[in-house]
Amino acid sequence: MQPPAAPALPLVKRLTLRDGMRVWFHAMPEHVIDEIDEYALELFFVADPAQGIDAAHIFVTHQSELAEQLAALRSALSPEGQIWVSWPCGAAGIATDITEDAVRAAGEPHGLIATKGCAIDADWAALKLVIRKELR
Numbered sequence: 001m002q003p004p005a006a007p008a009l010p011l012v013k014r015l016t017l018r019d020g021m022r023v024w025f026h027a028m029p030e031h032v033i034d035e036i037d038e039y040a041l042e043l044f045f046v047a048d049p050a051q052g053i054d055a056a057h058i059f060v061t062h063q064s065e066l067a068e069q070l071a072a073l074r075s076a077l078s079p080e081g082q083i084w085v086s087w088p089c090g091a092a093g094i095a096t097d098i099t100e101d102a103v104r105a106a107g108e109p110h111g112l113i114a115t116k117g118c119a120i121d122a123d124w125a126a127l128k129l130v131i132r133k134e135l136r
Contacts, residue, residue: 011035011036011039014118015036015055015084015118015128016055017039017055019043020043021044021054022043022046022055023044023045023054023057024048024053024055024057027060029059032120050075052076053081054081054082056073056082056083056084057083058083058084059087060087061087061095062097063106066085066087066102067106070085070106070107070110070129071110074112074131077131079131083107083112083128083129084129085129086120086124086125087125088125089119089122089124089125091123092122092124094123112130112131113129113130113132115130116128
């Protein structure tokens with residue numbers, strides 16, 4: 001008999017969200033927002049990322065939108081901040097031209113590197129981008 005599987009980490013843990021973070025979300029599905037809210041973190045939601053952010057999470061389906069978002073977010077991101085990029089998985093049935101490699105490539109011109117990935121749900125994958133250490 002095998003031991004029971006370890007419980008999956010809550011989404012907020014997988015996304016490395018912590019109390020006190022200034023966050024901005026773009027096109028995040030309502031059920032994902034609800035799951036984050038269930039954990040009851042004290043996050044500070046900013047209306048405009050230009051106000052300064054510690055974390056952003058963008059849900060995108062096209063490389064042009066990804067490039068535009070990363071260009072805008074990079075200047076607003078704190079040195080130790082993070083940008084999560086989510087794109088539809090093949091099972092989602094949502095048309096997209098984004099892949100994990102495309103997210104990595106889109107971050108490079110902005111000094112952003114990928115440090116980890118995770119599944120948001122059955123429809124969305126995510127990759128965490130941070131500022132290269134030598135650029136902080």
